[in-house]
Amino acid sequence: xxxxxxxxxxxxxxxxxxxxVLGILAVLAMLSLAGSRAQAYDSKILSDIxxxxxxxxxxxxxxADSYAACALPAGFAPPPCSPDTAYHFATSxxxxxxxxxxxxxxxxxxxxxxxxxxxSGIVGLIRRYPSACLQ
Numbered sequence: 001x002x003x004x005x006x007x008x009x010x011x012x013x014x015x016x017x018x019x020x021v022l023g024i025l026a027v028l029a030m031l032s033l034a035g036s037r038a039q040a041y042d043s044k045i046l047s048d049i050x051x052x053x054x055x056x057x058x059x060x061x062x063x064a065d066s067y068a069a070c071a072l073p074a075g076f077a078p079p080p081c082s083p084d085t086a087y088h089f090a091t092s093x094x095x096x097x098x099x100x101x102x103x104x105x106x107x108x109x110x111x112x113x114x115x116x117x118x119x120s121g122i123v124g125l126i127r128r129y130p131s132a133c134l135q
Contacts, residue, residue, distance in 0.1 A: 041079040041105035045112050048076045049100050052087060053114055056098060068095040081105040 010018075052072060059070035072089045087102045101113035 035106070038081060038106035041081050042112060044079055045102050045105070046114075048078075048087065049102065049112060049114050052076060052089070052100050056089070056100070066095050067091045067098045070098075072100075078102050079105060 055073045056067060056070050060067050063069045068091065070089075072087055076087055078087065087100060089098065089100050091098045097116045099113055099115040101111045104110040104112050
């Protein structure tokens with residue numbers, strides 16, 4: 001009499017290997033999504049800064065091209081990844097120039113800014129007056 005040993009299913013080792021491979025793939029997917037999320041947050045910041053810039057331009061047009069009476073419009077807040085709690089706005093001493101900035105989510109220690117000339121970009125960390133945007 002022959003005993004036929006038909007082995008069906010996975011062994012414990014095969015099952016553990018499959019779980020380990022799936023775990024590695026999940027970690028890799030999460031790491032790639034984290035970078036995409038930070039870039040999406042930076043896109044939101046740049047979009048908000050563009051909208052704030054349009055509101056400030058309208059304010060200056062109503063006030064003889066002076067930004068002295070202008071303030072940041074309400075309703076804009078940086079995304080939760082940003083170390084800043086608000087957008088920042090500064091004018092030059094003659095109040096004819098301005099700059100708007102917020103901290104970058106994707107590039108730690110950098111800020112996203114725009115100024116009166118139309119420049120928009122990422123510059124180094126700005127501590128006081130953001131002269132890096134006003135070049």
